[in-house]
Amino acid sequence: MRALTVQPGTAGTAQLEDLPDPSPPHHHMLVEGLAIGVCGTDREITAGDYGWAPPGRDRLVLGHESLGRVRQAPSGSDFHVGDLVVGVVRRPDPVPCGACAHGEFDMCRNGRYTERGIKELDGYAAQLWTVEQDYAVRLDPRLADVGMLMEPTTVVAKAWEQVDAIGARSFYDPQRVLVTGAGPIGLLAAMLGIQRGLDVHVLDRITAGPKLDAVTALGATYHHDPVDEVAGKLQPDIVIEATGAGSVVFDAIANTAAYGITCLTGVSTPGRRLSIDAGAQNREIVLENDVVVGSVNANLRHYHAAADALDQADVDWLRRLITRRVPLEKFTDALTAHPDDIKVVLTLS
Numbered sequence: 001m002r003a004l005t006v007q008p009g010t011a012g013t014a015q016l017e018d019l020p021d022p023s024p025p026h027h028h029m030l031v032e033g034l035a036i037g038v039c040g041t042d043r044e045i046t047a048g049d050y051g052w053a054p055p056g057r058d059r060l061v062l063g064h065e066s067l068g069r070v071r072q073a074p075s076g077s078d079f080h081v082g083d084l085v086v087g088v089v090r091r092p093d094p095v096p097c098g099a100c101a102h103g104e105f106d107m108c109r110n111g112r113y114t115e116r117g118i119k120e121l122d123g124y125a126a127q128l129w130t131v132e133q134d135y136a137v138r139l140d141p142r143l144a145d146v147g148m149l150m151e152p153t154t155v156v157a158k159a160w161e162q163v164d165a166i167g168a169r170s171f172y173d174p175q176r177v178l179v180t181g182a183g184p185i186g187l188l189a190a191m192l193g194i195q196r197g198l199d200v201h202v203l204d205r206i207t208a209g210p211k212l213d214a215v216t217a218l219g220a221t222y223h224h225d226p227v228d229e230v231a232g233k234l235q236p237d238i239v240i241e242a243t244g245a246g247s248v249v250f251d252a253i254a255n256t257a258a259y260g261i262t263c264l265t266g267v268s269t270p271g272r273r274l275s276i277d278a279g280a281q282n283r284e285i286v287l288e289n290d291v292v293v294g295s296v297n298a299n300l301r302h303y304h305a306a307a308d309a310l311d312q313a314d315v316d317w318l319r320r321l322i323t324r325r326v327p328l329e330k331f332t333d334a335l336t337a338h339p340d341d342i343k344v345v346l347t348l349s
Ligand code: BGC
Pocket: 039, 041, 064, 089, 090, 115, 118, 151, 155, 296, 297, 298
């Protein structure tokens, strides 16, 4: 079977390899890989800036936004041949830390967690892969061509859970959310906001194209003015930040309503310096009981929440988010970002 592999730490090493078909260990399933979603993390790994190969090896099978079909399931399993499944990205650290011991591996405290396709575990960009039954989630068959959006949806399901948990510390009646960045994470965060009945606003730099159309089709309001102006007028109760751009982050934090919650989901590149009025920022956060929280990855609870959110979603709207489907042989195209991309998908079969 063919797989897309990379040598983490070295740019330009992505290549297709013929690897032996995997045979599933005990309690594992054998899955036919249908597609993977490509995200900024995959591009960072192929640029040599992130990622770790499995111990004792140089190369890593890429891919963490999975979608596959069960080929073989252990007898007595809840899964059946033909089920549409997604594999979970992260595994608990081996110690384990308290969070990992409680199934909250997304909150790992010692950093020794592993991640499929990212950190020390082979990913899902393979025509066949295996997965532990406990780390696979079944999807509704109607999601057959969009199910690779599950993993980014888990990331925003977790982000929303953080916002809810923080909001619940006192009286909480949020009305308005501003999502910064209209990429897949921003758009899926906006979808969850709409599903919660909130007044959803999405801000990005572009002035036309599929991102703007997706926002409008969702029933949210699109903005492309500077974030301090937009947030200054809106005074959002919640900001879900999905650009990772320093100036957007700080302008958003400075312009929330009182008791505002800003949830940061964008992983930024280090070394970008910015001059900010630290006194004003701190004063605003303190005087308004604001919270800024970072959120990464997702545990099984978030996978189930994401599956529910996708069940409620309009599949045609989800299809809009996939702006390119690229066959495995053309992986270089998939790994190259185009200006109008929302989600690029690599098809595996
Ligand atoms: C993935 C997460 C992962 C994070 C850090 C993101 O792209 O979606 O699952 O935890 O990268 O490695």
